[in-house]
Amino acid sequence: MPELPEVENIVRSVRPCVIGRKITGVELLPNERDSSNGQTPLLVLSTPARTFRRGVCSATVEDVRRYGKNIVFHLRKENKENITTYLIIHLGMTGRLTCETTPEFQTKHTHVVFSLDEPGRWLHYTDVRQFGRLSLFDCQPAQIKQLGPDPLEISVNEFGDRLRSRRAMVKSLLLDQRFLRGLGNIYADESLFRAGVHPAALGAHVTRRRALRLHQAIQETLAQAIEFGGSSISNYVDGLGRAGRFQQLHQVYRRTGEPCFRCGALIQRMLLASRGTHFCPRCQRLPRRRSAANAASRKPGRSR
C-alpha cells in the first residue's frame, strides 16, 4: 500500500488528531505468530516492548512528518524539554495507521492501539502481512538510514547527475531508497511511462533530455497521486479510512495486455528487480546503444 503519495496522505490525515496530544497508553496485541515470552512480543515492533512502552507513554506528539515512506512522530516528554525521540512507522506492504473512535480493534490484524489524552480518539496500527515495523529512536531519523533525496525536492540537475552516473537499470534505481526515497513499484512504472523511458534502460544510457523528462514525470505523477489521495489497489486507506482514487489514472501499472492510452499498443509485463514491471513497448523504447559504425555515420550539424 504505501509509497510516497499514500504515506503523505496518511500523515496529512492523521496529523490533526495527534498534534499536541499526549499518548496516554499503548496496547500491544500479540497474535499466534508472536512469541509471548521474548522482549519484542510483537513481530511488528523492532524495539523491545518495555523500551517502546516507556518511550511512548506520556509523551506529547510535537510533529508528524513523512520521511520517504516512513511516518515519523516527534515525541517530547514534559520533564525533558530539549530531548526529542522519534517513533518511526514503516507500513511495509499492507500496514495501516488510522484514527479510530474506539479502542476495540476491528480486525484480527490490529497490533498496536495508542490511547490519546483526547476522549474518543485512538490510533490503530493494523498490518495483515506484518512486513511493517514500528521503532523508537533517540537520534535524528536522517542518520538512521542512508536514504537518498526526496523525489519532490531534488533538482533536475542533481537528479540527472545521479542517474547518469550509474550503470544499473533505471527502474532498479527508482526502487532503490538510497537513490531516491519514496518511490515504489507503482510510481516507478507510472513515472517511467509518463517519461517514455524503458524500465530496463541503464542509467548511464539515459540522455540528459530524457533524464529531465523523467524528473518532471516523477514530480508530476507523485503530485497528482497525492492530490488524488493515493492508489487503493487492494488495501490502502488514509488515516481517516478513505480510499484513494489515483488507481483510476494508472497508465500501465497492472494493465498487462490492455491497450496503451497513448498509442494503442498492448501493455507488457516483465520481471525486473524481481518485481512485476509494466510498460508500453512502443512509447518506452530501449535506447539503442550507439555503435562505433553508427556514431561515425551520424549526420553532423542541426543541433548547432
Place this chain on the structure above:
DNA sequence: ACTAATGTTGTAGG
C-alpha cells in the same frame, strides 16, 4: 494448486 501482491534485507555470485 498456483501465482502475484504497494517493501526491505540479507546472501551469493559475476
Place this chain on the structure above:
DNA sequence: GCCTACAACATTAG
C-alpha cells in the same frame, strides 16, 4: 564497490 538474482518474512485474493 557496483551490479543482479533470489529467498525470506506472512497473508490474502484471484
